Amino acid sequence: MSNEAGGGAAPKRTQVVVVGGGPAGLLLALLLHRAGIDCVVLERRSRDYVLSRIRAGVLEQGTTDLLRTAGVGGRMDREGLVHEGIDIAWRGETLHIDLRELSGGKTVTVYGQTEVTHDLYDALDTAGVPVVHEAADVLPQEVAGTAPFVTFRTEAEGEKRIDCDFVAGCDGFHGVCRTVIPASTIKTFERVYPFGWLGVLVRQPPIQEELVYAHSNRGFALCSLRNPQLSRYYVQCSLDESVEDWPETRFFDELAARLPQRIAANLKRGPAIEKSIAPLRSFVAEPMRHGRLFLAGDAAHIVPPTGAKGLNLAVSDVFYLSRALVAHYLDHDDGHLDRYSADALARVWKAERFSWWFTSMIHRFEDDGGFGQRIQEAEFDFLASSRAAQTALAENYVGLPF
Template sequence: MSAKAVKRTQVVVVGGGPAGLLLALLLHRADIECVVLERRSRNYVLSRIRAGVLEQGTTDLLRSAGVGARMDRQGLVHDGFDIAWRGAMLHIDLRDLTGGKTVMVYGQTEITRDLYDALDAAGVAVIHEALDVQPGDVATTTPFVTFHTESGGTQRIDCDFVAGCDGFYGVCRSIIPPAALETFERVYPFGWLGILVRKPPIQDELIYAHHARGFALCSMRNPQLSRYYVQCRLGERVEDWSDTRFFDELSARLPSHVADRLQRGPSIEKSIAPLRSFVAEPMRHGTLFLAGDAAHIVPPTGAKGLNLAVSDVHYLARAFIAHYQDRDDGLLGSYSPDALARVWKAERFSWWFTAMIHRFEDDGSFGHRIQEAEFDVLAGSKAAQTALAENYVGLPF
């Protein structure tokens, strides 16, 4: 469908990342009309390298949406992960501790590709390079969205609802009056320097490493594509980190018997991501509903960002379906508190895991001893490991 042909729809989804695309697909499956507006090109969206550790609830929802087949063929099911500390390894057995639940490693780019394929097949309009998107009259029952494209000029789509899935820097949250929105934020004094390398992972499961030099993470995208991170200072420049320097630093933060298995290679992507926690509430303003990074950010330590976006989509799609199919607006009214209840639990877990496993120089010797005690409690308590595992695989929707 061309952008010019769309004059009115039921839901305009602003943002064509996984959250927006999944919401559009779920609405289409329920015979609810929608249009997705994405400011970047399709190729750009598919080139973004993002996390890919999926909770059980995320994989279940993708399957129910009809986009789980390739994920189940190619995704890597993980029964647990390791925490490296003082040169030793503590194994967290997710399957055993949670009664059979696991996580899956499957790249966000691949999820996006699967969603595009499904939306293409369904004929759902995804308008790329939609510039200067501006929702209007969202405090009323007759909202609209304006935008322009190079080929079609300025356009307007009238709708019943606007779903803001346009990320932390998107327009949707910014149009909510400051008096109607409360924000909470914690900015961490470090970032993650990450590289992608076409080499087999160091092992089949993730390794989270605590070290006096800083945190490190050994992850993967597939059996031949590894993703590695090291904690770095804010203000560091990617240009100052050669591949050799990165791998030397990563090796120093891992137990020697693990570092010996590390396969080095030229990086095919390298970037630095600052860490922050952020929540905006409520997640609704009139007929505008926020979802995903537009409403909240978590540090990547607990792999909750994408999963929280999917959680929001679950609640929002459910609410729209109840409105259109059952003429029941109760779930629209409870969307924000329902979503935020899960958001804050994930924020707490990500804050706790980040605080335990990173190096905080300003905390001094007292803070470092507290971290050691925290790890000792975790290592010696199945109850503590169970709490970690339950949060890691994802709390129920």
């Protein structure tokens, strides 16, 4: 497959270089193009690799709204599954959280990140926006000055350089963009959790229509889905374990043991299409701007997946950054650019708090002992008895407003 999709070879100069071809970078590029702003996307992996990654699939209301604004919501609206609630299982019982009622009419949509990426690629191809794949050794330079540029290398064309006005670092937690910010000007905050999630994708109908988050004395479990015939299941596991330690029989036996019996009875087993273990961490880097370099998505922050906030936080960053760049070019107003980091981080930290809270309440923490277990029980009892607490959960789960 060609390294360049849609727009041919990268130009020598553009207005914005977007580093990272995941959904955050692709959406930002599309929004900028729709506003008449020139941009180029640099992605170190092939398109096939990007489209093979299995990632989150729960989209907040604000995310779906922004995808529609960008003109890529058609297939999502046809094929995505709107969810009006979630279930929380605890001690064999189930608490239903009515998202629509408690949040004033908002919902979430189950639509896989891979499908979002497909839709964005199709739109960028049609628009002719350059997306350079397999771009190696990408390096933003002179970002603290007034004339930044990005160097990279491709197998076909060798060393390349693009001069630009701004660089958008959408290249993930392990990307290069955050590393070019001097350590003296950036501060990081991190919490690493003492367990991981073992995820299994199986071509079977979901266990039920709504997502199930389950706490048990054996650990956490989550029953999710990608479509009516594709289910995604997770169990909390030790970081010392590998996927080879979890054959399908052991996985499904353990999953069923962590669920209420009436729900477990609906579980349909099958061979794993994909199986992986993901560690959990909370991470924030601030500020999210250094000169003419702006960080967005996982390049600036990571959340545990419990609250389904990773992709959605990246989209909210893109909302703030695209608004700021459009105001700069179209209105000659840099107010939003100057406030980008503060605006984005205000929402980031609220999502970090919610993800930490939900993770802390519903997982098993071996080292917390009896006191920690009693605190978890009191937390759930309060949630079950308080409409105000359920409303707070629902408002955060469907997504706080941009």
